[in-house]
Amino acid sequence: MTGTGTADAPRTAGWGAALAEEAARFAALGWMAGTSGNLSVVTDRDPLRLLVTASGLDKGELSARDMVPVDGEGRAVPGTGDSGKPSAEAALHARVVRLTGAGAVVHVHTVAAVAVGRRWPGGVAFRDLEMLKGIGRAAHDETVVLPVIGNSQDMRVLGDRLEAALNPLVPGVVVAGHGLYTWGADLREARRHTEIVEWLLELELAEERGR
Numbered sequence: 001m002t003g004t005g006t007a008d009a010p011r012t013a014g015w016g017a018a019l020a021e022e023a024a025r026f027a028a029l030g031w032m033a034g035t036s037g038n039l040s041v042v043t044d045r046d047p048l049r050l051l052v053t054a055s056g057l058d059k060g061e062l063s064a065r066d067m068v069p070v071d072g073e074g075r076a077v078p079g080t081g082d083s084g085k086p087s088a089e090a091a092l093h094a095r096v097v098r099l100t101g102a103g104a105v106v107h108v109h110t111v112a113a114v115a116v117g118r119r120w121p122g123g124v125a126f127r128d129l130e131m132l133k134g135i136g137r138a139a140h141d142e143t144v145v146l147p148v149i150g151n152s153q154d155m156r157v158l159g160d161r162l163e164a165a166l167n168p169l170v171p172g173v174v175v176a177g178h179g180l181y182t183w184g185a186d187l188r189e190a191r192r193h194t195e196i197v198e199w200l201l202e203l204e205l206a207e208e209r210g211r
C-alpha cells in the first residue's frame with residue numbers, strides 16, 4: 001500500500017512506524033490472526049485526530065504508510081493521503097479516546113477474550129493478584145471487574161455498550177464473541193495494559209479448567 005507524501009505525512013510518519021511495530025508484536029503473539037485487530041494513536045487533541053491501522057490488512061505486515069488519519073468520529077480525514085480505508089472499528093477507537101482520554105487504543109482478537117466473554121457475559125472479577133498492579137490496581141484486597149459487552153457490527157451500538165459498561169478503574173473491555181479492547185496514555189502503556197489483561201484472562205481460564 002502506498003502513501004502520498006502530503007503535508008501531513010511527515011508529521012505522522014513516526015506514529016505510523018510505531019503503530020506498525022506494535023501491530024507486528026501483537027501479530028507475532030497470535031493476537032491479530034487472519035487480519036483481525038486494529039490499533040490507533042492520538043496525534044492531536046484539538047481537533048481530535050487519530051492515526052488508525054488501515055482495514056483488512058495482515059496486521060503482522062504493516063508499514064508506516066498503512067495508517068489512516070481519522071477525526072474524532074473515526075472518519076478518514078479528507079486530503080491526508082491514499083493509505084487505504086480506516087479500520088472498520090475506527091469509530092470505536094475514537095469513542096474510547098473521547099470517553100477515557102486515552103492516547104492509544106489496542107484491539108486484539110485473542111482466544112482467551114472470546115472464551116471468557118462466553119463464560120462470564122456479565123463481566124469477570126479479579127482479586128489478590130500481583131499482576132493487577134500493571135493496570136494501576138492494588139495487588140491485595142481490591143476486587144477488579146473487567147466488563148464484558150455484547151458484540152455488534154454497528155460501532156455506535158458497540159460504543160454505547162462500552163460507555164454504559166465502562167469501569168473507570170480498568171483500561172479495557174471484552175467484546176463477547178469478538179475480542180478485547182484496551183487503552184492507555186500512549187502506545188507503550190496500551191501495550192502493557194493489553195498484556196496484563198490478556199494474562200488475567202488466561203489465568204481465569206486456567207483456573208476454570210482446574211475447578
Ligand SMILES: CSC[C@@H](O)[C@@H](O)C(=O)COP(=O)(O)O
Pocket residue numbers: 034035036037038053054055056057086087088089107109
Ligand atoms: C477477521 S477480521 C474481523 C474484523 O471484522 C474486525 O473485527 C477486526 O478486528 C479487523 O478489522 P479492520 O477493518 O481490519 O480493522
Ligand SMILES: [Zn+2]
Pocket residue numbers: 036037089107109178179
Ligand atoms: Zn475486531
